[in-house]
Amino acid sequence: MAHRELLARHRAVMPNWMALYYDEPIEIASASGRRVTDREGRTYLDFFAGILTNAVGYDVAEINDALRAQIDRGVLHTSTLYLIESQVRLAERIAGLSGIPDAKVFFTNSGTEANETALMLATRYRRSDQVLALRNSYHGRAFATVAITGNRGWSASSLSPVRVSWVHGGYRYRSPFRDLSDEDYVAACVADLRDVLETTTAGDVACMIVEPIQGVGGFAVPPDGLFREFKTVLDEHGVLLVSDEVQTGWGRTGEHFWGIGAHGVVPDAMTFAKGLGNGLAIGGVVAGPDLMDCLTANSISTFGGNPLSTAGALATLDYLLDHDLQANAAKLGDRLISGLRDVAERHRVVGDVRGKGLMVAVELVGPDGEPDRAAAAGVLGGTRERGLLVGRGGLHGNVIRLAPPMTLTGDEVDEALGALAPAIEAVDR
Incomplete structure (x- = not known):
């Protein structure tokens, strides 16, 4: 055909x-x-x-062998209502690599779903529906993630379950601050963040979500250290920092295993997907226990962290690190x-x-x-x-x-x- x-x-x-x-x-x-x-x-x-x-x-032979071994066991799916050894092993590895103290991990099927989960956790933990996001950002195609996507070409609806305020900083090439030095650019973006907090929010913001390098936005790279300075301001207000590592995770940026590492700061939560599965559908959130355990209702993921995807992801992670x-x-x-x-x-x-x-x-x-x-x-x-x-x-x-x-x-x-x-x-x- x-x-x-x-x-x-x-x-x-x-x-x-x-x-x-x-x-x-x-x-x-x-x-x-x-x-x-x-x-x-x-x-x-x-x-x-x-x-x-x-x-x-x-x-890749090592990944294919891990998938065949799981297929040969006859168990492709059980749901998170049952223990899954490969899921636990993968969560242990990611928690250790995250740098977040006593981290816990929840697996999803995609980056969109991971970011939706992070928003649910942050808004529940902070008891607020206010979110800070960067202009030119992209975080997914679901209801809340479209709302925090700062790119009209990918915003399918103006309806939103969260109230969003937009901050400068991610896309330097067409920024009004583009001609400033790195130091002055960061200072201008921090001043903008303070102004946004004081003028467009009620103060009790749930979180700021950032991509260390904006992916769909054209691989836009802010100066190193910007998000460290942002977190100093966020901490003054108790606002959580969520790093969207869906595209920047697993060492792709070369400098650091996580993109946020270029900024010398550990976020309150990170989301991940894409490269971890090397083509298999997997995503997730890694966060500290207070944030991860804040939900009071029942919740599961039917397909998230299933035996096949986690077996493949473990093999992928091993290959990434071993080579x-x-x-x-x-x-x-x-x-x-x-x-x-x-x-x-x-x-x-x-x-x-x-x-x-x-x-x-x-x-x-x-x-x-x-x-x-x-x-x-x-x-x-x-x-x-x-x-x-x-x-x-x-x-x-x-x-x-x-x-x-x-x-x-x-x-x-x-x-x-x-x-x-x-x-x-x-x-x-």
Whole structure:
């Protein structure tokens, strides 16, 4: 069956609002390592990893063996009404890695559900429905997470179960404070936070939720230390800090295992998903016992932390740590960013190259620095023609996102640059 026929069937039965990449979308039919092959037989180097989810790559023997062993036991699901050894073991590992004292873990099926859970815990604990969020943020597609998403392109409804106040800081490139030094930028954002607390809230705010690097927002990177200074202010008011590590967790930023580590602060809670499952559906929240245990009603997760997903996640976590993929992300991320900055010097259409580790963005702009959405679409299609799959995002849809599996090699970085450079040159013409 050709892609065109499958696309027609897709459009007949799937919602119109489900986004697809490319004018002629593709199905990925098989994969190995960092390469994927579509149903028509063309192979690509994958630099988006299923939206940062295939953190270790494809067809990894150690993960496959763990999944087969669990399948052979005949138990794919029991629910959290029963003990699950792999769930407990995974929770113990994550609690220890979190840095949160005496941490506890609750597993979900996705990052959206993890962030919904964190909001429920924080609002219940603080007895408040007020939440602080960052402009240009994205936290999921459910009712409360849409409400705290500061990007109109991903906000499907104005209705909300929480009252949100918006704070500057996450997206520096188009910030009114962009021309300030790091120190002055942080000071301006802290002053904005104080002003927001004093003017748009009743004071008893439940939490602030932040992405250490804004994902859907275009891999926007704030100065290191910003969230440490934010937490100083939050602590004055008893406001909890929740770090959304759905995209920045598991060493992807290279510098730290969790993205928030760049800010020298331990949050009150962290949410996670994506890379932990290497393609399996798993997410969760890790928090201190007072916050995690604050619910007084019964609650379970039918599928969260199921035996298959947790067995696979344990194998993924072992692989990440045993092969020090965080260090690999740091080394090859520097190589990728350096190569892209060389390209940027030759092409006016590149307004910004930013990122950390293997979480890298290229923001494309017009002659006066305005967002150039068409240029991003051109690079998206141009890299595909050259055998490279990349992502796209940003508030204005003008950012190319690069987040390959963390098992990436140096030769593959050079191969990707060899596809990106002519694709960027073509749109610059």
